[in-house]
Amino acid sequence: MKKLVTDSEVQPFGSSKARKDFTEERVAHLTRLCARGFNRSLTRRLVEHGISFGQWVFLRILWNEQGLTQRDLAERANLTEPTVHTALVGMEQQGLINRFTKKGNRRKHHVFLTEHGKSLRAVLEPLAIEANEVALRGLDIEQRNVLRDTLIKVLENLEEDEVEAFARGQRMPPTRGSFT
Numbered sequence: 001m002k003k004l005v006t007d008s009e010v011q012p013f014g015s016s017k018a019r020k021d022f023t024e025e026r027v028a029h030l031t032r033l034c035a036r037g038f039n040r041s042l043t044r045r046l047v048e049h050g051i052s053f054g055q056w057v058f059l060r061i062l063w064n065e066q067g068l069t070q071r072d073l074a075e076r077a078n079l080t081e082p083t084v085h086t087a088l089v090g091m092e093q094q095g096l097i098n099r100f101t102k103k104g105n106r107r108k109h110h111v112f113l114t115e116h117g118k119s120l121r122a123v124l125e126p127l128a129i130e131a132n133e134v135a136l137r138g139l140d141i142e143q144r145n146v147l148r149d150t151l152i153k154v155l156e157n158l159e160e161d162e163v164e165a166f167a168r169g170q171r172m173p174p175t176r177g178s179f180t
Helices: 027-049 053-064 070-077 081-093 115-135 141-167
Strands: 097-102 105-113
Touching (some): 053 105, 053 115, 070 081
Antiparallel strands (some): 097 105
């Protein structure tokens, strides 16, 4: 049986009594911590509107392009199709999306936002901007641009590494089960 965590047991991000010195940490670890902090910051804001972080990911994609299939959404969100399916079922139950099939292909469901799903953009996007501004507090515009450019370069390097690994026959191991 899972133990429920109470509000009194949940500690704010980075709230340990002994403040950690991050100067010796690897960039990968710092990036992971920052991503976790961004996610927590935005999640706290989204929950007030009944939206989870996972739903936010799909809303952002669908605000820019509707009619995508589950596979399209999985690729854009970098998630597995079963994970996307589970999220879409919940979003449909909440009245955020509708799924339709096109004539001649009853297997592929195309996802469209409802009017409610569309209307949330005006409410939720400012929350994401706010979370970003909180994270970048104290950085001037030049520092922000350097940070953005640096992160883009890091992403490009990692994408190139993955393409090269794929060409050598290396594949990502499954996320569940054994590695053997």
